[in-house]
Amino acid sequence: MRRRLALLAVATASLVLVAFLVPLAVLVRALAAERATATATAWAQSVATAAALGDRNTLEATVRQAAGSSGMPVTVFLPGNGFIGAPAPRGPGVELASRGRSITVETPAGREVLVAVQGGARGPVVVRAxxxxxxxxxxxGWAWLVLGLIGLVLLAVGIAVADRLARSLIRPVRQVAEVSRRLAGGDLDARVEPADPPEIREVGTALNHLATRIRDLLAREREAVADLSHRLRTPVTVLRLEVDTMRDKGEAARVGQAVDSVERMVDQIIREARRFDRDGAPRCDATQVVGDRVAFWSALAEDQDRPLRLGLPDEPIGVGVSAPELAACVDLLLENVFAHTPEGTPFTVELTARTAGGARLTISDRGPGFAHPAPVDRGASGGSSTGLGLDIARRTAEESGGLLRARSLPAGGAEIVLELGPGPA
Known part of the structure; x- marks a missing residue:
């Protein structure tokens, strides 16, 4: 925008200067010619006055004085073929002037000023300057050079003024753009300091109102989610009391672990909903979290006769996701395996490190595969579920800088690949 305004100023100033300087240059040239012609005419008339007196000596002296003072060749054509002064051809203009008419004649070499003197005893006399x-x-030439320099100075001043004006316009626009990027990045405290011109001030004020409105709506939404999550504590507490009354201690322990998992998830939802800004970037060890969650689900897999193959690296792998979020994500993916495949279906969980940093979690099974062609889409489900599990996992992956892929295998079954970004070093 700044460059375009500068080009616009150059174009406009150039047109104005051309429209002003070209006629002025022509006028300067015409004035110079008229000034030289007026000087020549004045000296020619003074010589004509001396010629009218009829004294040859006085006439010769006057011609020498005129030629020396003006720097122009002066010739007096006498009747017949005689002349006084600088030699010059007796052209058609001289013949016309000898009839008693003073004229100015343009020639390729310059301009002739011819003054006729009548009343001589031997006939008319013509004075030529x-x-x-x-x-x-x-x-x-000097006048044109001065005009050109003036034009360049005016053009430079126009460019400087246009550049200053452009900067005064661009500065608030850039501020608005920067605040927009900060808002898009999650900084809801970013605000614009409105500045002139009035149109940009109005845009900045509107953006501030929008940011305030977004913050209020987000706060209201998170409060609602937090309140809803808090209400879940009551049924979780009831479940825990029911677990305490169960006679089968093994079954009670397994159900108690499930209740603990639900309670941790509810607590995590409340913490996430209550805060606007994260206290530092999230990070955890994917090897430990995946190993713990697979160990939890392995008991149910053993009860349902599901062969489980687990592949974990020996070293820790840091990912840009908090441990509770990753645990909830792994639980969602494993729950899908148990919910949408029949008992006895084998499945595989494999965690590897990505070359670019982070981890790649692959969960595959030998079940019927995905009924929906795009299972990752929000709300897409081929069964009786809500279809939100894979969407939650996808958002978790994308927030860490990764992605989620899901497909049906050609040999049968389904495969989900969860790629997690490395997070900050």
Missing amino acids: FVTAERLRQGV
Whole structure:
């Protein structure tokens, strides 16, 4: 925008300067020619006055004085073929002037000023003062140079003013853009300091109102989620009391672990909903979290006769996700395996490190595969579920800088690949 305004200023100033300087340059040239012609005419008339007196000596002295003072060749054509002064051809203009008419004649070499003198005893006398082409243009070159310099100075001033104006316009626009990027990045405290011009001030004020409105709506939404999550504590507490009354201690322990998992998830939802800004970037060891969650689900897999193959690296792998979030994500993916495949279906869980950093979690099974062609889409489900599990896992992966892929295998079954970004070093 700044460059375009500068180009616009250059174009506009150039047109104005051309429209102003070209006629002025022509006028300067015409004035120089008229000034030289007027000088020649004045000296020619003074010589004509001396010629009218009829004294040859006085006439010769006057011609020498005129030629020396003006720097122009002066010739007096006498009746017949005689002349006094600088030699010059007796052209058609001289013949016309000898009839008693003073004229100015343009020639390729310059301009002739011819003054007729009547009343001589031997006939009319013609005084010729010649102005060369160089004399007609004398001083024009310097005048044009001065005009050109003035034009360049005015053009530079116009560019400087346009650039200053452009910066005054661009600065608030850039501020608005920067605040927009900060808002898009989650900084809801970013605000614009409205500045002129009035249109940009209005945009900045509107953006501030929008940011305030977004913050209020987000706060209201998170409060609602937190309140809803808090209400879940009551049924979780009831479940825990029911577990305590169960006679089968093994079954009670397993159900108690499930209740603990639900309670941790509810607590995590409340913490996430209550805060606007994270206290530092999230990070955890994916090897430990995945190993713990697979160990939890392995008991149910053993009860349902599901062969489980687990592949974990020996070293820890840091990912840009908090441990509770990753645990909830792994639980969602494993729950899908148990919910949408028949008992006895084998499945595989494999965790590997990505080359670019982070981890790749692959969960595959030998079940019927996905009924929906795009299972990752929000709300897409081929069964009786809500279809939100894979969407939650996808958002978790994308927030860490990764992605989620899900497909049906050609040999049968389903495969889900969860790629997690490395997070900060």
